[in-house]
Amino acid sequence: MDVPLYLEPRLESRLASLLRARTFLHTLAGGLGSPLNVVLPDRIAENLAAFRAVYRRHHLSGGIFFAHKANRSSALVRRLAATEAAVDVASLGELQHALGSGFVPDRIMATGPKNPEFLWLAARSGTTVNIDSPAELGQLAALVRDYGLPRLRILLRLSGFCAPGVRLLTRQSRFGTAEAELDGLLKSVERHRDAVELTGVGYHLDTTSPAEKAVALEGCVKALDTCRARGFTPRAVDIGGGFGTDYLADGAQWQRYTTELTNAALGTRPPMTWRRHTYGLRNENGTLRGALALYPAHRPTAGAQYLDTLLSLPAPSLGRPLATLLLENLYELHTEPGRALVDQCGVTLARVLEVRRTEATDRTEATDHTEPSDRREATDDRPEPSDRTDNADRAGTAGRTGPGHLLVRLDANADDIGLEEHGVLVDPVLVPRTAPGGAPDTGPVTCYLAGNLCLEADMITRRAVHLPSAPRPGDLLAFANTAGYCMDFSADEAQQQPVARKVAVWQDGPADDTGREDASWHWCLDEQYWPHVNRRTKGSA
Amino acid sequence: MRFERITDAIGNTPLVRIDPSVHGLRTIDLYAKLEMLNPFGSVKDRAAWNMVRPGLSAAADEDRTVIELSSGNTAKALAVLAGMHGVPFKTVTNRMRIPEIKDLLLLLGAEVEELPGQTECLDPTNTDDPLTAFHQTLTEPGSAYLYTDQYYNDRNTQAHVEGTGPEIVKDLDGRAPDWFIACVGTAGSSTGVARVLREHDPRVEVVGLVSHKADFVPGIRTIDEVQEVGLFDPGTYGTIASVTADEAIDGMLTLARRCGILAGPTSGAAYFGAVRHLRELDDGPAPGPDSDPDRPAGRRTAVFIVCDRIESYLGYVRQRRPELLGRPPQPNSVATVSDAEVRGAPDIGVEDARRWIEHDRPLVVDLRSPFAYTALHIAGSVNIVDELFGELVRGGLPFSKSRPVLLACPVGEQSAKYAALLARMGHPDVRSLRGGIIAWRDAGAPLVRE
Ligand SMILES: Cc1ncc(COP(=O)(O)O)c(C=O)c1O
Numbered sequence: 001m002d003v004p005l006y007l008e009p010r011l012e013s014r015l016a017s018l019l020r021a022r023t024f025l026h027t028l029a030g031g032l033g034s035p036l037n038v039v040l041p042d043r044i045a046e047n048l049a050a051f052r053a054v055y056r057r058h059h060l061s062g063g064i065f066f067a068h069k070a071n072r073s074s075a076l077v078r079r080l081a082a083t084e085a086a087v088d089v090a091s092l093g094e095l096q097h098a099l100g101s102g103f104v105p106d107r108i109m110a111t112g113p114k115n116p117e118f119l120w121l122a123a124r125s126g127t128t129v130n131i132d133s134p135a136e137l138g139q140l141a142a143l144v145r146d147y148g149l150p151r152l153r154i155l156l157r158l159s160g161f162c163a164p165g166v167r168l169l170t171r172q173s174r175f176g177t178a179e180a181e182l183d184g185l186l187k188s189v190e191r192h193r194d195a196v197e198l199t200g201v202g203y204h205l206d207t208t209s210p211a212e213k214a215v216a217l218e219g220c221v222k223a224l225d226t227c228r229a230r231g232f233t234p235r236a237v238d239i240g241g242g243f244g245t246d247y248l249a250d251g252a253q254w255q256r257y258t259t260e261l262t263n264a265a266l267g268t269r270p271p272m273t274w275r276r277h278t279y280g281l282r283n284e285n286g287t288l289r290g291a292l293a294l295y296p297a298h299r300p301t302a303g304a305q306y307l308d309t310l311l312s313l314p315a316p317s318l319g320r321p322l323a324t325l326l327l328e329n330l331y332e333l334h335t336e337p338g339r340a341l342v343d344q345c346g347v348t349l350a351r352v353l354e355v356r357r358t359e360a361t362d363r364t365e366a367t368d369h370t371e372p373s374d375r376r377e378a379t380d381d382r383p384e385p386s387d388r389t390d391n392a393d394r395a396g397t398a399g400r401t402g403p404g405h406l407l408v409r410l411d412a413n414a415d416d417i418g419l420e421e422h423g424v425l426v427d428p429v430l431v432p433r434t435a436p437g438g439a440p441d442t443g444p445v446t447c448y449l450a451g452n453l454c455l456e457a458d459m460i461t462r463r464a465v466h467l468p469s470a471p472r473p474g475d476l477l478a479f480a481n482t483a484g485y486c487m488d489f490s491a492d493e494a495q496q497q498p499v500a501r502k503v504a505v506w507q508d509g510p511a512d513d514t515g516r517e518d519a520s521w522h523w524c525l526d527e528q529y530w531p532h533v534n535r536r537t538k539g540s541a
Numbered sequence: 542m543r544f545e546r547i548t549d550a551i552g553n554t555p556l557v558r559i560d561p562s563v564h565g566l567r568t569i570d571l572y573a574k575l576e577m578l579n580p581f582g583s584v585k586d587r588a589a590w591n592m593v594r595p596g597l598s599a600a601a602d603e604d605r606t607v608i609e610l611s612s613g614n615t616a617k618a619l620a621v622l623a624g625m626h627g628v629p630f631k632t633v634t635n636r637m638r639i640p641e642i643k644d645l646l647l648l649l650g651a652e653v654e655e656l657p658g659q660t661e662c663l664d665p666t667n668t669d670d671p672l673t674a675f676h677q678t679l680t681e682p683g684s685a686y687l688y689t690d691q692y693y694n695d696r697n698t699q700a701h702v703e704g705t706g707p708e709i710v711k712d713l714d715g716r717a718p719d720w721f722i723a724c725v726g727t728a729g730s731s732t733g734v735a736r737v738l739r740e741h742d743p744r745v746e747v748v749g750l751v752s753h754k755a756d757f758v759p760g761i762r763t764i765d766e767v768q769e770v771g772l773f774d775p776g777t778y779g780t781i782a783s784v785t786a787d788e789a790i791d792g793m794l795t796l797a798r799r800c801g802i803l804a805g806p807t808s809g810a811a812y813f814g815a816v817r818h819l820r821e822l823d824d825g826p827a828p829g830p831d832s833d834p835d836r837p838a839g840r841r842t843a844v845f846i847v848c849d850r851i852e853s854y855l856g857y858v859r860q861r862r863p864e865l866l867g868r869p870p871q872p873n874s875v876a877t878v879s880d881a882e883v884r885g886a887p888d889i890g891v892e893d894a895r896r897w898i899e900h901d902r903p904l905v906v907d908l909r910s911p912f913a914y915t916a917l918h919i920a921g922s923v924n925i926v927d928e929l930f931g932e933l934v935r936g937g938l939p940f941s942k943s944r945p946v947l948l949a950c951p952v953g954e955q956s957a958k959y960a961a962l963l964a965r966m967g968h969p970d971v972r973s974l975r976g977g978i979i980a981w982r983d984a985g986a987p988l989v990r991e
Contacts, residue, residue, distance in 0.1 A: 059951065059952045059954065165643070165644075165647055165653070166643050166647065166653040166654070166655055167652070167653065167654045167655065168654075168655045168657075169654055169655060169656050169657050170657050171657045171660065206660045206661050206662055207657055207658040207659065207660060207661060208658045208659045208660070208661050209657065209658025209659070211655070211658070212657060212658060221912075225912070225916050228916055228917070228990065229990070241661075242661040242662075244661060251755055252755075255754040255755060258765060259754065259764055259765050262765045262768050266768060286774070287768065287769065287770065287771050287773070288765075288768035288769045289769070296659060318910060318912050319910075320910050320912075324910075324951070325910070325912075325913070327951040327952065327979075328909035328910055328913035328950070328951045328978070329909075329912070329913040329916060329917075330913075330917065330951070330978060330979055330982055339661075422662075485662075
């Protein structure tokens with residue numbers, strides 16, 4: 001019998017402790033409904049400290065700007081405001097939120113392409129502006145002059161860097177100004193010297209490849225030298241975000257899983273997905289084509305460690321380690337981690353509404369283990385002990401009638417749980433309604449997770465998910481590590497289903513080590529969270 | 542042996558027996574097919590020449606560029622072959638992971654282009670693999686390329702059907718071996734040789750080796766990646782097994798140190814995979830009634846391919862097994878300076894340093910790179926980048942003891958180490974600039990750009 005194709009989530013101490021707090025989670029979801037987003041503000045401060053430690057190791061100074069776009073939570077942003085972090089905002093709303101959460105303009109940077117309202121508030125408040133295009137620079141300078149505003153600090157976002165020798169191709173970006181056009185851009189900065197002060201240049205590349213980023217980072221150091229030669233006194237290189245997150249506990253599971261996906265695309269094993277979706281792979285005469293359109297969920301080098309690796313790489317033409325290059329040129333380093341800074345900072349809970357066996361109409365996954373189950377059609381959430389024999393019988397019947405799988409309908413939709421949308425494959429954790437031992441242990445099952453919309457496409461996973469035991473109506477599925485882009489990035493009120501509420505949770509004291517009893521959890525609504533307020537006065541369960 | 546052209550030296554490589562005391566197999570004779578002895582250094586010389594030969598003169602006449610998707614040996618052979626015929630060569634790779642090969646290709650006159658890495662944010666509209674995108678640009682009308690297409694080109698396989706395979710049979714006195722073991726990259730060599738051997742004896746067992754999925758062995762693919770190869774047919778192999786980078790290096794060491802075969806990690810992987818596979822079968826049954834009467838009773842034969850040479854892979858080894866290249870620390874190296882020595886290193890703060898420079902004119906040595914030094918430095922200082930300075934002091938003090946020395950680096954860390962070292966070497970008045978050039982700048986002291 002094959003081991004089920006699990007993709008177990010990586011859970012570090014805080015998140016693991018939270019998911020063990022079964023009663024607490026059920027109380028929260030019971031009171032606030034499903035889906036429910038839970039954020040852990042203390043963890044973001046720990047992640048920040050890990051980034052800062054890498055700076056320290058390389059003797060570098062400079063800002064760590066949280067890329068706000070990764071999550072809308074107030075608790076996370078307010079918690080960061082109480083640290084030394086800075087914040088990267090990419091819209092008017094995010095800027096307002098950062099200001100309202102306690103970030104002073106000194107600690108805010110506006111990035112990305114900007115509309116007039118966003119530019120205005122940035123200019124008026126004295127927020128540093130990361131200039132995306134020459135036109136934007138013109139607009140900004142006009143605002144400063146027309147309204148007699150103080151001189152504004154700017155950085156220039158560059159793109160299209162070239163390396164010597166071997167040509168490193170980089171995906172074309174819609175953002176920033178080509179490095180080759182730096183000269184023209186500097187001419188405009190010179191023209192607008194009364195309105196803006198050039199403090200640095202930077203890039204953000206949408207790639208996992210440190211080699212490409214090394215080319216860009218060195219390109220920025222050279223660009224800064226050009227700026228210096230022209231009489232500017234810039235101090236910083238901003239290397240953007242994209243440090244990544246490791247979502248999985250076990251790299252071997254990921255390797256086994258992706259091999260099986262390849263085999264499924266080639267037709268050498270039964271499909272593993274709803275309607276034979278292949279995540280971008282295809283079979284052309286027995287040869288695999290296409291690209292696996294998935295986030296590399298297993299990333300041994302992610303987050304602060306990725307930054308460390310990048311800074312240790314040699315500069316492609318100057319040869320010095322990138323950190324040394326920055327340091328000896330007396331530059332600061334700015335980073336804009338989004339996903340990496342909210343690693344382990346959140347979980348999305350969804351209630352199980354219905355569990356049923358689907359008909360094996362298509363050629364679906366062969367289940368090579370006994371598939372127990374629960375064929376009760378509707379939301380009978382009161383399993384009786386006598387179900388045990390009943391289930392066994394049914395499993396036997398199912399076994400004879402051919403392979404099938406469970407369809408688990410959740411009270412949440414695909415936009416609430418953005419993992420699939422963002423290509424992150426990771427299993428949810430079952431948080432049973434009844435205490436362990438209270439329900440029969442079904443053994444491993446294979447299931448599809450469907451959403452609460454009246455829409456065939458509303459699948460929370462397009463793949464068959466393997467769980468160590470069958471969910472029952474009333475149980476919760478906890479989707480771990482959703483705080484980076486997978487929580488509220490695209491949640492809406494389709495079909496007037498409620499958008500998930502968000503709560504902040506915390507424990508007294510540091511995260512518990514395994515073996516020690518977990519400290520109890522406290523909570524409040526996300527918008528009620530302020531880092532300084534005596535947390536004991538807020539809810540606990 | 543006299544040849545008119547270097548290309549005539551491609552092929553006819555030796556088949557060398559591995560001493561049984563090395564591999565320890567009792568009933569199996571293991572032979573290495575030394576493809577590393579091809580003139581440009583690898584098994585790919587055959588395929589490259591066979592693929593590019595028909596189109597080369599036309600490409601020269603029509604000013605076309607030879608192009609291939611290769612990060613290693615095929616690119617190397619094609620670069621040479623194209624260069625010899627006055628045709629430009631360009632290779633596009635999916636991350637060239639062996640820096641020496643990259644430099645070698647540039648040296649040979651190739652143009653090298655590396656494809657971008659995976660996106661960090663999933664773009665669901667972007668599902669085309671680099672290969673497909675590559676094929677599209679090459680099939681555009683009026684393409685200025687001669688594309689050798691090694692992953693799909695039957696002439697790749699054919700080179701081994703006509704060369705490598707028959708050579709093995711000939712050297713085994715007209716018999717096919719019982720096992721043939723090869724690493725799978727384009728699948729050209731394993732497919733071609735397997736075809737020939739099977740025609741001789743359908744019982745030959747073919748073992749294909751791939752890289753362990755989480756690992757990287759140069760030139761070969763992982764079990765998933767081979768599926769992207771047009772020439773790859775799983776039916777070619779009786780067994781497909783994976784080898785880790787560590788195992789490949791172990792195999793490479795055995796070949797180099799014990800067999801005198803100075804081959805790269807892919808060959809090490811083939812040797813390792815061969816012995817691992819054969820060890821299980823070593824006590825195999827005595828030959829059956831239909832066995833070949835010419836064979837010594839009970840003895841069987843296996844052949845594996847030695848793909849390329851060891852020289853390019855020092856960096857690969859250094860990264861994975863630095864202890865294999867370990868050198869004892871040298872006496873006057875900064876690595877020998879203890880933490881206590883660094884703490885006790887003579888240093889001087891910015892204000893005092895400025896006065897000292899004014900009065901005693903110490904030699905100010907800036908240890909940063911020339912790029913940084915040129916941009917901004919202390920007036921009158923000299924620039925000796927730390928790596929170079931380290932080399933210099935290894936041979937003794939590089940300046941007179943009568944001249945005071947002020948060492949400066951970005952934050953005062955490197956300079957403290959060197960100050961401690963120079964003091965230990967007997968320099969009476971060397972000091973490290975405390976807090977480095979950064980402290981100097983932050984104190985508002987002048988820095989110049991000349
Ligand atoms: C300019 C900029 N900075 C930072 C980020 C954050 O990237 P990540 O969440 O991968 O760290 C993004 C993401 O799109 C971005 O566009």
